[in-house]
Amino acid sequence: MLSLGAFAFAAPGMLALLLVLPVIYWLLRLIPPLPRLVRFPAIRLLIGLEPSEQTPMKMPWWLLLLRLLLATALILAVARPLLNPQTELPGKGPLLLVVDDGWSSAPGWTTRIAHAERLIQRAERAGRLVALVGTAPAPLDAPAVRKGALRPDEMRTILRAFRPKPWPTDRAVAANEIDQLRLDPSAYVVWLSDGLDDDGSAKLTERLQKFDGLQVVLPDASSTPLLLMPPAAEGRDLKVTALRPIADGPRKTAIQASDDQGRVVARIELDFAASATKGEGVLPAPPELRNRMSRLDIEAQGGAGSAVLLDERNRRRPVAILGERASATGQPLLQEVYFLERALDPYVSLTIGDRETVLTRSTAVLLIPDGASPSATDRDEIAKWIERGGIAVRFAGPNLAAGGDTLVPTPLRLGDRALGGVMSWGQPSALAEFPTNSPFLGIPVPKDVRIQQQVLAEPTPDLADKTWARLADGTPLVTAEKRGQGYLVLIHTTANTGWSNMALSGLFVDMLQRLVTLSRGVAGDGINKALKPWRTLDGFGRLGAPPSGAQMLPADAEQTFKPRPPTPPGFYGDENAQVAFNIGGHVATPKPLVLPGSVATDRLSEGGETDLARWCLLAAAILLLLDLLLSLWLRGLMPRAVRIGRAAPAALLLGFAAFATAPDTHAQPQRAAAPAPDKPGPAPLSEEQALKGSLDVRLAYIVTGDKDVDDISKAGLEGLSEILRNRTSVEPGDPVGLDLEKDEPRLYPLIYWPITSTQPNLTPRASAALDRYLRTGGILFVDTRDQQMSFDRPVGGNPDLKRLLSGIETPPLIVMPHDHVLTKSFYLLSDMPGRWVGGKLWIESGGGRVNDGVTTLIIGANDYAGAWATDQRGRGLNPVTPGGETQREMSFRVGVNLVMHALTGNYKDDQVHIQDIMQRLRR
Template sequence: MTFTTAFGIIAFLNPWVLAGLVFLPALWFLLRVTPPAPHLVVFPAARFVAGLIPEESTTSRTPWWILLLRLIILALVILALARPVLNPVATLPGGNPIRIIMDNGWASAQSWNLQMEEAKRLLSSAGHDKRDIYILTTAPEPGSENPASHGPLTQAQADSILRGLTPHPWPADYKATLKLAQEQTPDKKLQSYWLSHGLKEGSNELFETLQAQGSLDYFRPGYSQLPLLLRPATKITQKLSVLVSAPKELPSGTPVTVNALGMDGRILGSQSATLNPREKSAEITIDIPDSVRNQVQQIQLSGRKGAGAVLLLDDQFKRRDVGIATANGNSEVAPLIEEEYYLKRALEPYANLSFGTIQKLINEKPAVIILPNIGAMPPEELNILEKWVKKGGLLLRFAGPNMTQGDNFLVPVPLLKGDRALGGALTWDKPVRLAPFSGSSPFYGLTLPEDITVKQQLLAEPVQGLVEKTWASLEDGTPLITADYLENGLIVLIHTTATPSWSDLSLSGLYIQILRRIINLAGSSAPATSVSGTLQPLVILDGFGAAGQPKGSVQPIPSSDFDSLIPDSSRPPGLYGRSGYQKSLNIGDRIGVPELFSSLPAGVATGHYGGQNENNLMPWILALAFFFFMLDWLIMVLMQINWRIFRPAVLLYLIFLSFSGTASAQTEAQMIEYADNIHLAYIKTGNIALDQTAQEGLKALSQTLTNRTSVEPSEVIALDPEQELSFFPLIYWPVAQEQKPLSTKALQNIQYYIDHGGTILFDTRDYISSANSGYSQGGRNAEKLRALIGSLNIPPLTKISDDHVLTKTFYLLNGFPGRYNGDSLWVEEQGAIGRDGVSSVIIGSNDWASAWAASSSTGARQEEESLRFGVNLVLYALTGNYKTDQVHLPHILERLGK
């Protein structure tokens, strides 16, 4: 039974209970004709004559307005038992089990909240009908090759599994999803609901299988919620450029903003643009000074979620300082003739170039020095160049006529005198093409053009170890590029010229790619640049695009496979490397441009996200009925009072109240409210913006506790330290410079609070300013905190341990991030904690309130981790050490064994 109102549609889940409303008129009639119960009246003999004619008479009927009030109470109870709901979810057709296919690949992050809300509505509707529920995801689980598959489930079980789902930063595997779908074969047909991210990734075979097993509804987000993809620019220029790829169906003129972020998350540069749906990708250039560019760690699409909206930058995006040695120290070069011209044209978009003598270049401290066709050098220049290489410099040399005398100083391999000429008028040999790069070469994976030939080269002596030092060779096996390490530095020799005089290499795009890979090796140690090894995971992106530490399921990547690898469940997007050498694995440069289905198979129903949530009205109606019941009771009490006796006293009391304040009454009412419910509280700082952030942050944390746990906090309370604090199990205290010194009463109040079981989280919010010095030094707010609480008797504090009960109270935590992520917490030493094992003082600097307040709008992973810390903190303050035995389980088992 449903009704349409101004507030939405109201439905009754137990409509048969409404039949009780029919008996209300009969009850009215019975109560009207039945007189009230007789009163016992004292009849004193001494006043036998008095009162023969009563001044007041008792009515033989209950007042009509009292009857009406009681009938309203009964009507409200009947309405509540009928279980009314506002905006009920649509009843699912049929009566078969339902299956929810949840897209949770990289593209799902943007529409994840919409997918979750739709899934909740489907589960609620299926729960009303007591249907079996199946859940199937599309992206493999971390460390596994298969997505998750669950069922049959009840609504409660499905709700629990749904809360544990999260988008992953790698693509969905629809072949594995198809296999799992084929294994879900209940006795009845399945009603499948595919909650997609909207992109064209699912196979037709999957659609056919789902339709063959029953009906299929395909949900997709609106155009504004379609995922975008951030990709490196195909053409590198002196500016920092990226490509933003979007489906062509995106509305024309959609604005996008890209931000360049530093290591600490600060925005170093930003640029906005509008997307043109007729173009697959829009190139956006961020104008950043060269002095700042190398500090950029990642580029993000503002307001977008997911690994596809993040581009991690590795060494190839950094502009290295490269010095090119010239004989006369002049930077002017002759076009198309001199070696310096070809090197300048090839490297200028990627590096900061300088020209000069060897002495001048070394004084400028470049990362790379290039010697084109420079053979003999003065001894003093050789000595300073050798010292520079040993300290970690990269020396790149090109062959040429000046190096044909077999000078073997500062070369990676011994050279034969003279040069080898191919294809000349006096030679029988033809020019030789390049051989494919081996798997151990830094150039492995580069496309080799067939038209590159070498006509002349310097030959290396065939000594032991030559193969290991050869990075590129010709088809006849002679080395073309060799390299070797000299202590901490690297020497690379290209056995042909930097000009087209000896080969066609300098005229090809391969020439630029080879030079870039060589320059990117600058500053790396020998083990790091050995491509025969593996690159270890350093930083990993989660499904929402937040960077974090790699988990145990993440596997290292062989260097030879890195450039061709597509991120998956064992090797997610992130930074990989070792010994100072890093390479970025981004989803954007490993997959194609996002596209939508042009049409869906026949028989597939389509829908869009955005329905209203179902709200249960039963608690509100029962609360209203209880209010009217208490009103009825109060009226009956007042009616039984002899107001003639109390009239003067009441008048005096009212006069007294008119001249008195209401603070004590309000305080008493507040104290009753504080005692009856759980409240999160914070100390007012005097900084309006900071107090507002604390208020909003604790509200968001309260909502999270209500949604995820059995704790349901009431409103957030702003406290003055001089108020009564005992009602609050946990108090959040953000530290600000505006805070005034505490009074003696406030200090006594706080001391009593922490001595009798209360917990205060002091947040100095200055992690950035104190990150390099630690808590013992801290920033300005840490100094302010010491000034505020220096007179308190606080137990000894220590850094929180990895196995502290706070890391396991509800969620398993590896850190305690807030707006910042890095500093640890300080808690009481284990021996100093009494009673329930809860630390009375917790100190940190990660600005948790800002992260909690931002979580409702951004949904970023770090904000989610911050909320989880808040949940653990509140439960830790409420429940004490009930999980301490689990923390010490190994020691308990060891003692039991003895």
């Protein structure tokens, strides 16, 4: 490699071809251009003329220079010029790439892979083989790939299919895999680390140090992985916690909650103190909102570690207590309702009342203390409610011990068992461990809980199956029976301190919470038995179908189980009831990677050398095309095209000038001569603006005055224009920002208008310009960017939208039908997502006023420019939720359909000639 400071050549030997340039120059000077073809039909004028001696004309100097530049560009391309070249890899052996691909590698994954590709490119220049080893176990359904040292082109293909895994790394296993590869000890190793420590880090480091060289590449601060923990109840809200491996200064991140449709329903900012590795925040979660949440995510990070799935245990279920609210004047510490209310109120949506009050509501669990002994009619209604899926929890007491109550899961003996009574024990009894069929399995049993009195169950053959809790002497404390779709549960002691001290313990709260989650089958059908995988997360945190070969989640997964290939994180169960199995809480607390002092380290960055060969080839192609056009022009084969090319700009300018000054056919005659004061005339059309808008198809956006919003609008339309150039025959120019006070909007087929709360009202001139634009066939795409377009009147429901459109004659709007031409103008679409999903798209009703029924006004709410906005490398500038890059692709397709609809109208919806076409096809 020949290095010239910040510039180098990977194949400097090819520069010797520059010595051939003088030969090319001599040949080009020697060979004249082809004679020009001149059409001259008057042959008779040549009669009698003596032919003069003709000598070949020399090539023009500018054409000679053009062809020499073309040859130079080709020579430079094969010499592979490099900008900011990197030094050659140390050593002479193969290159070994060790890549951390566990859950913590998802942030900055693209940068990590780009860094690995640059290393492979450097190995390819040196003619060295490349080996690749991942430190996370491979998925069960991973395709088989070749192992060992391979050619760089083969390894590049394998690397591009590499993906992060939704489970931790196992570096000890990776060290053993490296031993099995039997690589040359002279290999040079680059370890692309995630920056986290694990149990096998020391073993892997020791193994890698046995090679000739080792470099560890650590992530930068922006790619440091964060681990999101499952939320904890904080009263009526949720307490959210995130962990980071090292306290590297203050850091701020955002946590968003979304529902099962991917719509964001809540969002909070979470701050890390400069010296803290834990960030905490409280997410406001009223019952209606909390019950809609299905997952939490760390914004702008991605990955399975930054996502927490929520199941019924995280929701506030509607629970009712049969009876009256505890009274402060009647010794509340002795009232059963008081203890039940204090145990459940922070975690559920609680209602207290009589049977008619609580059963007419959407109640999931009904608690029946002994003091509220239901009547025979009430028992019949409660039994029917249980059959329909309700959970009724009864508590024992003197009323139930008296007998005659049939609403119990198992027959009871008359009377009760108490200290000093007929059926008594010598001292209060403790609780035994919960049986395996109990929803309480896994709850620790306090040693100080004592039961002094209880009602006894009659011995029956199925009593053991119905028993969910026992005393130390084996007598049942909690029995239950499944009736229809619900459960009837009996706790054989009181809900207060009359018969036991259980109501004063945390065990009482834990047991009631398990019974509440049982209302959707999570506890009874999920926590205490193995569950099959239903939906699982991939390494980027996307929820999808489980991999083939995934195993059942064991019953004790909440305690010690870790995510691994057979049991990835996700939802386990079925479509009716699921248990969330997350990475947070099941992996070790993230800690920074500790390396020996002798190991060289580097930081992961997006910078690096740039291969300029493709740009040289592009320059050569452009020069070749220009040479072809000039050769045709010199031979006289393009006179007509030249004349048309010269006349086209003048014709377009004349046409637009006539269009701009023509009277409005919809206006009254007197208004054509002099515009009304409330509808000012259009701003003068400059020559530069006319050329800019007429010679190229351009997308436009309305300048709002908010720099951030305007920058996103420009970047979004630039990204959409690039997609149009790559996928369609449309070749749009750079997008244009419109100031309606100065610019003429009718030069542009589609105008994007983001709505902001700070945007001032339109002036009469701006309103008149937009109104003329709509009445003469333009399409205005209004984006409220608030994801709230679900109401019946879009303009009236958004105050900013109503305010900004107040001066424009707005047509009646309807929700876009599913078969509208916008869904099939280029792509076949069933949804219209942007950066968000869920917002409706509103169009003009009645088929439109002009343009053969094409709608002139479209209103959306999903922040489409935010999804279209990309950087110079084509990467999205803003996160797209919930679908990520797949949703961004769908939003680009929505944009393509909008532009094709603006340019081609409703031809995809035209069925006039379908019969003739089908008849010709049959022939």
